Amino acid sequence: xxxxxxxxxxxxxxxxxxxxxxxxxxxxxxxxxxxxxxxxxxxxxxxxxxxxxxxxxxxxxxxxxxxxxxxxxxxxxxxxxxxxxxxxxxxxxxxxxxxxxxxxxxxxxxxxxxxxxxxxxxxxxxxxxxxxxxxxxxxxxxxxxxxxxxxxxxxxxxxxxxxxxxxx
Amino acid sequence: xxxxxxxxxxxxxxxxxxxxxxxxxxxxxxxxxxxxxxxxxxxxxxxxxxxxxxxxxxxxxxxxxxxxxxxxxxxxxxxxxxxxxxxxxxxxxxxxxxxxxxxxxxxxxxxxxxxxxxxxxxxxxxxxxxxxxxxxxxxxxxxxxxxxxxxxxxxxxxxxxxxxxxxx
Numbered sequence: 001x002x003x004x005x006x007x008x009x010x011x012x013x014x015x016x017x018x019x020x021x022x023x024x025x026x027x028x029x030x031x032x033x034x035x036x037x038x039x040x041x042x043x044x045x046x047x048x049x050x051x052x053x054x055x056x057x058x059x060x061x062x063x064x065x066x067x068x069x070x071x072x073x074x075x076x077x078x079x080x081x082x083x084x085x086x087x088x089x090x091x092x093x094x095x096x097x098x099x100x101x102x103x104x105x106x107x108x109x110x111x112x113x114x115x116x117x118x119x120x121x122x123x124x125x126x127x128x129x130x131x132x133x134x135x136x137x138x139x140x141x142x143x144x145x146x147x148x149x150x151x152x153x154x155x156x157x158x159x160x161x162x163x164x165x166x167x168x
Numbered sequence: 169x170x171x172x173x174x175x176x177x178x179x180x181x182x183x184x185x186x187x188x189x190x191x192x193x194x195x196x197x198x199x200x201x202x203x204x205x206x207x208x209x210x211x212x213x214x215x216x217x218x219x220x221x222x223x224x225x226x227x228x229x230x231x232x233x234x235x236x237x238x239x240x241x242x243x244x245x246x247x248x249x250x251x252x253x254x255x256x257x258x259x260x261x262x263x264x265x266x267x268x269x270x271x272x273x274x275x276x277x278x279x280x281x282x283x284x285x286x287x288x289x290x291x292x293x294x295x296x297x298x299x300x301x302x303x304x305x306x307x308x309x310x311x312x313x314x315x316x317x318x319x320x321x322x323x324x325x326x327x328x329x330x331x332x333x334x335x336x
Contacts, residue, residue: 016206034329038184038207038299131206136323155304155323161202161333164323 019049019129021120021154022093024085027135029096031165035133036097039163040105047106050093051123053116054082086111117153124158133163187217187297189288189322190261192253195303197264199333203301204265207331208273215274218261219291221284222250254279285321292326301331 020035022028032050040046090109097105112119124132136151155162188203190196200218208214258277265273280287292300304319323330 031329038329151323152320155319155332159334161199161206161331163329163331165329166327 016046016130017049017127018131018133019051019124021051021134022089024089025135027137027167029092030167031133031135032093032096034165047108049108049110050090051110052086052089053112053119054086056114117150120154121158124160129160131161131163132158136164136166184214184298185217185295186299186301187219187292189219189302190257192257193303195305195335197260198335199301199303200261200264202333207299215276217276217278218258219278219288220254220257221280221287222254224282285318288322289326292328297328299329300326304332304334
């Protein structure tokens, strides 16, 4: 019975940090609203970190896999598109929690870049997050999920409890 | 933005029902204490269901796979052992949440029997549970996890958000 008790003592001592991995999906917005409705009880002791992971930047060889040449225009258009996506996702996330009629929450934004599953796990570890909340199907607009489920990986490897939220 | 709002309205209307799958592992007791510390904010609106799934009852052919004969004594000893296990797990679970210095919680016990992953998902669906909480490595003393991860399956198939808690 020692574990649960020491856990509680630790919980009371410090601020709880909850990382919510958001992407372009409705499901991740639902995960965020689940988090606000279910995990946030006391505003002074909770911080929500919205984490969005961009796909890795395009490799600046001018050739793609099929040998086509990417012009600089295409590359800069792609970069702009990704940046617009980040703003759009973060704005939707903020609208989601502002719509919920709850206590004020301290919210921080983090934008990572790279393989979503690795970036999410490493941010969780770096921040010493208490809980990770994410949708089950992400990650993202490009259906990066097809390359292997991000939530599966995080449920196994993230160094904190993981909440997997499915769209109802 | 319609989803989060309708979700909240629903949350306020009814009691929240949280199923915690418990087994013989320390991890599942930790999952229960996580649940009490993190998900239980308002005692009047929360019910925790402790769910323990027994392995399926032995098949009462008198032969096992290797052709050995099980005497009635062995079978009844095995049945008694399983029943003792149920009491022991439930008692540990109750000690765990009573040790936590939190508000009173309404707690119900359910004991199922069969393949843990199927029983857990079907109880969640039957009860229309709002959240399922479980350890990542269970299920149980006999390392039933080796036959395929129960938490993996539930994260994918349970009809509610699933919290996967790892032992720290």
